Amino acid sequence: MNIDIEFEQKVADFYQSIGISTGPGDIQYRLILLVLAKNGEEKVTRFSEIRDYTDRIADRGSIGSKIKTVFQLEGLAIKVGHGGYSITHKGLLAADFIQATSVYYKKIKSVEQIIERIPS
Amino acid sequence: MSFGLLLNAIVCFAIVLATSAFAVSLHQSKKKQKEESLPTLNALIIFWSLVGMFFFFAGLRTLAAYGNFPEVETSLYYIGSVPFAFITVSLVYFIIYIILGDNRVSIGVSTVFMIFGAIYLIAIFGFGIIGPYTSEWGSTYEINSNIAVNVYLSGLFIVPTSMIMGLLLLILLQRIPKRLQNKIAFSLVSISLIFDFMLLDNIAPSGSTQMAARIFIFIGVVLGFFSYFTPLSLDRKFGTMEDRLGLSQTELEDFEGEDE
Numbered sequence: 305m306n307i308d309i310e311f312e313q314k315v316a317d318f319y320q321s322i323g324i325s326t327g328p329g330d331i332q333y334r335l336i337l338l339v340l341a342k343n344g345e346e347k348v349t350r351f352s353e354i355r356d357y358t359d360r361i362a363d364r365g366s367i368g369s370k371i372k373t374v375f376q377l378e379g380l381a382i383k384v385g386h387g388g389y390s391i392t393h394k395g396l397l398a399a400d401f402i403q404a405t406s407v408y409y410k411k412i413k414s415v416e417q418i419i420e421r422i423p424s
Numbered sequence: 425m426s427f428g429l430l431l432n433a434i435v436c437f438a439i440v441l442a443t444s445a446f447a448v449s450l451h452q453s454k455k456k457q458k459e460e461s462l463p464t465l466n467a468l469i470i471f472w473s474l475v476g477m478f479f480f481f482a483g484l485r486t487l488a489a490y491g492n493f494p495e496v497e498t499s500l501y502y503i504g505s506v507p508f509a510f511i512t513v514s515l516v517y518f519i520i521y522i523i524l525g526d527n528r529v530s531i532g533v534s535t536v537f538m539i540f541g542a543i544y545l546i547a548i549f550g551f552g553i554i555g556p557y558t559s560e561w562g563s564t565y566e567i568n569s570n571i572a573v574n575v576y577l578s579g580l581f582i583v584p585t586s587m588i589m590g591l592l593l594l595i596l597l598q599r600i601p602k603r604l605q606n607k608i609a610f611s612l613v614s615i616s617l618i619f620d621f622m623l624l625d626n627i628a629p630s631g632s633t634q635m636a637a638r639i640f641i642f643i644g645v646v647l648g649f650f651s652y653f654t655p656l657s658l659d660r661k662f663g664t665m666e667d668r669l670g671l672s673q674t675e676l677e678d679f680e681g682e683d684e
Binding site: 415417418419420421422423424 | 450453456457458460461463464465468521522523525594595598600604607608611652
């Protein structure tokens, strides 16, 4: 599973533009969840690996805080050792939902592009 | 000769006028269009121009029938077959480009229909036509080739009409602004109406059927024109909720921060 940061940013911007600022509209949430889901339940995801994707959009502190206050608190990920995280079954469900929001975004954009190509 | 033929010719020239006005108006609206819609706009201009061109020769042909010049009539039928055979090319480009947005694929698919058009013309010119059968309301011909009729029905009409219907369904099933949806739907319905009645026009068994088909084509052109250049009164009637309520974004912003 490839994670395209620019695409995820566009998807998050789209959801924010329709008033959804958390979950699908939160770029930090999207990226953290997708990196965790990429490694799956079996593999431990290092914090540094998450930062490889998030450094361009947020600082280390806010990512750490997001993992603690959202992912760990809601049981989407569990801490494994020092600086390691593993996604839970609940987290995988959330990742599926995030991927579904990308599909919906693509559908909306493709319709928008069709409309734009029709002379008005 | 009969007054019906003259009326038929007048309807043809009315179609020519309406399509010319439509094509010119579309051309003038080019500056207002987005860059993405320019290729489809050009295809649409070509489409309406070809429809106009076909009916220009059809009108002249009907006048020739009125004046009882069968040779001139036959020559005009052959000339009119050329724009008729290639109407599908611009239409297919229009639909494929809207759906895929790929210029190369759109040109490729429309080239296939250009080949269909060329086969139709070769069959028409090769095998000839039988007629004219002039009646009170119109003048018809019989195509003396099964190949031409089959190419014409399957390649030039059934496939493009299915494409229009598919695109129409795609647009109607989407959540897009009602005004835009109406505009696109009316435009596609008008194209489909014209297309189908042109089919009937060309294979019409009698002059009266041909006359009826041409009246519907005229209605279709007018419908197409109004779908793009809607009069202000109609536009307001079918306008958005904002227009109907008379609220603007600035007015809505006035409510911000107010306590209930």
